[in-house]
Amino acid sequence: MKIHEYQARQLLQDASIAVPPSRMVQTVAEAHAAASEILAGGAKLLVVKAQVHAGGRGKAGFVKVLKTADEARSAAEFMLGNRMVSPQTPPEGLEVKRLLVAEAVDIAKEYYLAITLDRAKRTNTLIASAEGGVEIEHVAETRPDAIIRQPLDPVSGLAPFQARAVGMKLGLTGKPLAQAVDLMMRMAALLTKTDASMVEVNPLVLTPPDAANPEGRIVAVDAKFNFDDNALFRQKAIAAMFDPTEENPAELRAQEFGLSYVALDGTIGCLVNGAGLAMSTMDIIKLEGGEPANFLDVGGSATEEAVSEAFRIILSDSRVKGVLVNIFGGIMQCDRIARAIVGAAKSVGFKVPLVVRLEGTNVAEARRILDAAKGELPTMQAAGDLGDAARRIVAATKA
Amino acid sequence: MSILIDGNTRVICQGITGSAGAFHTKGCFEYGTRMVGGTTPGKGGQKDANGLPIFDTVDQAVRGTGATASMIFVPPPFAADAILEAADAGIRTIIAITEGVPVQDMVRARARLAGYPGTILVGPNCPGVITPGYRVGDRFEGGCKIGIMPGYIHTHRRDAKTGKAVGIVSRSGTLTYEAVWQCSVRGIGQSTCVGIGGDPVKGLDFLDVLEMFNADPQTDGVIMIGEIGGSAEVDAARWIKDNMTKPVAGFIAGRTAPKGKRMGHAGAIIGGADDTAEAKLKVMAECGIRVSMSPADLGQTMATALGLG
Numbered sequence: 256m257k258i259h260e261y262q263a264r265q266l267l268q269d270a271s272i273a274v275p276p277s278r279m280v281q282t283v284a285e286a287h288a289a290a291s292e293i294l295a296g297g298a299k300l301l302v303v304k305a306q307v308h309a310g311g312r313g314k315a316g317f318v319k320v321l322k323t324a325d326e327a328r329s330a331a332e333f334m335l336g337n338r339m340v341s342p343q344t345p346p347e348g349l350e351v352k353r354l355l356v357a358e359a360v361d362i363a364k365e366y367y368l369a370i371t372l373d374r375a376k377r378t379n380t381l382i383a384s385a386e387g388g389v390e391i392e393h394v395a396e397t398r399p400d401a402i403i404r405q406p407l408d409p410v411s412g413l414a415p416f417q418a419r420a421v422g423m424k425l426g427l428t429g430k431p432l433a434q435a436v437d438l439m440m441r442m443a444a445l446l447t448k449t450d451a452s453m454v455e456v457n458p459l460v461l462t463p464p465d466a467a468n469p470e471g472r473i474v475a476v477d478a479k480f481n482f483d484d485n486a487l488f489r490q491k492a493i494a495a496m497f498d499p500t501e502e503n504p505a506e507l508r509a510q511e512f513g514l515s516y517v518a519l520d521g522t523i524g525c526l527v528n529g530a531g532l533a534m535s536t537m538d539i540i541k542l543e544g545g546e547p548a549n550f551l552d553v554g555g556s557a558t559e560e561a562v563s564e565a566f567r568i569i570l571s572d573s574r575v576k577g578v579l580v581n582i583f584g585g586i587m588q589c590d591r592i593a594r595a596i597v598g599a600a601k602s603v604g605f606k607v608p609l610v611v612r613l614e615g616t617n618v619a620e621a622r623r624i625l626d627a628a629k630g631e632l633p634t635m636q637a638a639g640d641l642g643d644a645a646r647r648i649v650a651a652t653k654a
Numbered sequence: 655m656s657i658l659i660d661g662n663t664r665v666i667c668q669g670i671t672g673s674a675g676a677f678h679t680k681g682c683f684e685y686g687t688r689m690v691g692g693t694t695p696g697k698g699g700q701k702d703a704n705g706l707p708i709f710d711t712v713d714q715a716v717r718g719t720g721a722t723a724s725m726i727f728v729p730p731p732f733a734a735d736a737i738l739e740a741a742d743a744g745i746r747t748i749i750a751i752t753e754g755v756p757v758q759d760m761v762r763a764r765a766r767l768a769g770y771p772g773t774i775l776v777g778p779n780c781p782g783v784i785t786p787g788y789r790v791g792d793r794f795e796g797g798c799k800i801g802i803m804p805g806y807i808h809t810h811r812r813d814a815k816t817g818k819a820v821g822i823v824s825r826s827g828t829l830t831y832e833a834v835w836q837c838s839v840r841g842i843g844q845s846t847c848v849g850i851g852g853d854p855v856k857g858l859d860f861l862d863v864l865e866m867f868n869a870d871p872q873t874d875g876v877i878m879i880g881e882i883g884g885s886a887e888v889d890a891a892r893w894i895k896d897n898m899t900k901p902v903a904g905f906i907a908g909r910t911a912p913k914g915k916r917m918g919h920a921g922a923i924i925g926g927a928d929d930t931a932e933a934k935l936k937v938m939a940e941c942g943i944r945v946s947m948s949p950a951d952l953g954q955t956m957a958t959a960l961g962l963g
Contacts, residue, residue, distance in 0.1 A: 372757060374854045374884045377764050409765035450758055484916075485730060486756035515918040519910075530852060530918025531826020531881055534907040535949035538931075541910045542948050550911070552918040555802065555827075556674070583828040583835070585781060586678075586802045615804045615831060641832060642950030 277357030311341025521546025584615030775857025815841025836953025852919030
C-alpha cells in the first residue's frame with residue numbers, strides 16, 4: 256500500500272524526524288492561508304505539490320516553487336482546477352483533490368536514504384548515497400560505487416555504529432552527522448513499527464550554514480513509504496491512510512471479494528487460479544499473438560459468489576473481446592468454477608467467445624455441469640490443455 | 655528415494671481444527687501420508703475427524719507421536735510463531751502453507767531459525783511438498799503429500815511409462831500442478847515436487863532444493879519454475895552451470911507483467927531493470943538450462959532435456 260507525501264511527512268514528524276513546515280490543503284483559500292502561515296514562520300521559498308501517487312508531476316506543472324501567498328493561490332487554482340496528465344496517468348488525467356504547501360528549504364547538499372528489504376540477504380538494508388535528489392536507479396546503474404549498503408540485523412535492527420559509519424561515508428561531520436545518525440535510527444524504528452516495506456527520504460538535505468546552525472542542518476525534504484499489505488491487519492492507523500481514489504475501481508472491487516486483479520490494456524479477459532498460473536496464462540496469450548486484458552487470480556478458496564463477481568468485473572471492461580478461463584484445481588474445486596460460469600451466463604451473459612480449460616480437483620463433475628448448460632453458453636469452447644486454450648481464445652477473438 | 659519427505663515421514667498439522675487445516679489433513683491422510691496428529695492450543699486431548707490425536711503444543715505432539723514433519727495452516731498473524739514453535743519442538747521439516755504472513759515476521763523468524771541448524775523450512779505461502787506414491791488399485795501407497803496439491807496428478811517412477819522421474823521446484827502452486835500434469839501425461843514421473851512459495855522471505859530457495867535433487871539418485875532431471883521479482887532464479891542458474899549433473903528445464907512466469915505492479919504473490923513484482931522475466935530467462939539459457947518459452951511446453955522441454963525426444 257502507498258500513501259501520499261503529506262501523510263509520509265506526518266509519519267516522519269510523528270517519529271520526531273525534522274521535516275520542513277508544511278500543510279495539506281484542499282481548497283484555494285486554505286492554500287493561501289497555509290502559504291501565509293509558513294512564510295510568517297520565516298520561510299523564504301514555498302513549494303506547492305499536487306498529492307497524487309502518479310509521477311511526472313513537475314513536468315505537468317503540478318509542482319511549483321514560489322515566493323508569495325498570492326502565487327500559492329494561483330498555483331492552487333491551477334492544480335485543483337485542472338486534471339493532471341503525465342506519462343504515468345491515464346490519458347484523461349487525474350483529478351487533484353489535495354495539495355501540499357511546504358517550505359522549500361535552502362540546499363547546501365542533497366543525499367539519498369532508504370531502508371528496504373534485501374531479499375537475497377533476507378533482511379532490511381539501509382541504502383544511502385551522497386548523490387541525492389535524483390533517481391536512485393539511475394545512480395545505481397551509472398555509478399554503483401556511489402551507493403552505500405548497510406544490512407540491518409534482522410532481529411535488533413539498525414545499530415548506532417552502523418548509522419554513524421554510513422553518515423561518515425556520506426561525508427558528514429559534526430552536528431549534521433549526529434543529526435543524520437539520529438534520523439537513520441528513527442527511520443529504521445519507524446519501518447519496523449509500521450510494517451513498512453520501504454521508507455525513502457529523497458532528498459535528505461543539508462541546509463547552508465546560518466546563525467542558528469553554523470554547520471547547516473539535516474532535514475528530510477521528501478519521503479515515500481510502501482507498506483506490507485500482509486501486515487495491514489495490525490496497522491490500523493496506516494490502513495486508515497489508504498486513499499481509494501488513487502486505485503483502479505475494478506481492482507478495488509475485486510479486492511473486496513478477495514480476488515487479485517490487475518487491469519491491463521489487451522482484449523482477452525483471463526480468469527485463473529494461482530498467481531503463477533495467472534501470469535503464465537497472460538504470457539501464453541501474448542505468445543499466441545493476443546493481448547491479455549487483465550491479471551486475475553481467484554485464489555484457492557474463492558466462493559462461487561466471488562468467482563461470479565470476477566466474471567462481472569472482466570465482462571464490464573468494454574475492451575474485452577473474449578474470455579479465457581484456466582483453472583488447475585487444487586484447493587479450488589473445478590465444479591465451483593463451472594457453477595459460477597453457468598451463473599454468470601444467466602446473470603450477465605457471455606456475448607463474447609469463452610474458452611474454458613479445467614483440470615484438477617472435481618474436474619469430472621465440472622465438465623458434467625458445463626455440458627448440461629451448453630444451451631446457455633453458445634460462445635463456449637472447451638480446451639484440452641493450456642496451449643490449446645490459448646490458441647482457441649486468440650483465434651476466436653481475431654475472427 | 656526422494657528429497658525432504660517419504661512414505662515413512664510422520665506428519666502433524668499445526669492448526670488441524672481450522673477449516674483449511676482440517677480439510678487438507680484429510681486430503682493428505684487419504685493420499686496415504688502418515689498423518690499422526692495435530693495441534694490447536696486449547697483443544698488438546700480431542701481427536702479430529704480422521705481419529706488423529708490433537709495436542710495443545712507441538713512439543714507434546716512430537717513427544718506423543720514421534721512426528722518429524724509439520725504442515726502449518728495457522729492464520730497469518732500467528733504463523734511465524736508457529737514455525738518457531740515447530741523448530742523448538744524438534745520438527746525437522748516445517749512446511750508452512752499459510753498465505754499472507756507479514757514480511758517482518760518472516761525476517762525475524764528466518765534469523766531465529768539459524769539457531770536450529772537441523773531444521774528445514776519450506777514456505778510460507780506455498781502449496782507444500784509431495785513425494786508421489788505408487789498406484790495400488792485406486793489408491794496411492796508409499797508416498798507422502800504435505801500440502802494442498804491434488805494428489806492424483808502425480809506419478810511415481812514405478813507407474814511412469816518412460817521409467818524416469820524428475821524433481822520439480824517452483825514458486826507457484828497451480829503452475830507446479832501444470833508442470834506435474836504435463837510430465838505425467840508424457841509418462842515422466844516425479845521424485846519430489848517442492849513448492850517454495852511466493853513470498854519474498856521464505857525457507858528453502860531454488861538453490862537449496864536443486865542441491866538436494868542433484869544429490870538424489872532417484873531424480874533424473876529437474877524442472878524449475880520461477881517468477882518475476884528477486885534474484886533467486888539467477889543465483890540458482892549460476893549454481894547449476896557449475897555444479898548440476900542432471901538436465902534442468904526452466905520457465906519464468908510474468909513476461910507480460912507490467913513494472914511496479916504486484917502480481918498476486920507478494921514477491922512477484924518487477925523491481926529494477928535486471929528484474930524482468932526476460933533477464934532471468936537469458937541468464938538461465940546461458941547457464942545451460944533448457945528454457946521453455948511457453949508454460950504449455952514445460953513437459954515437452956523436460957522430455958527433450960532427458961533425451962526422450
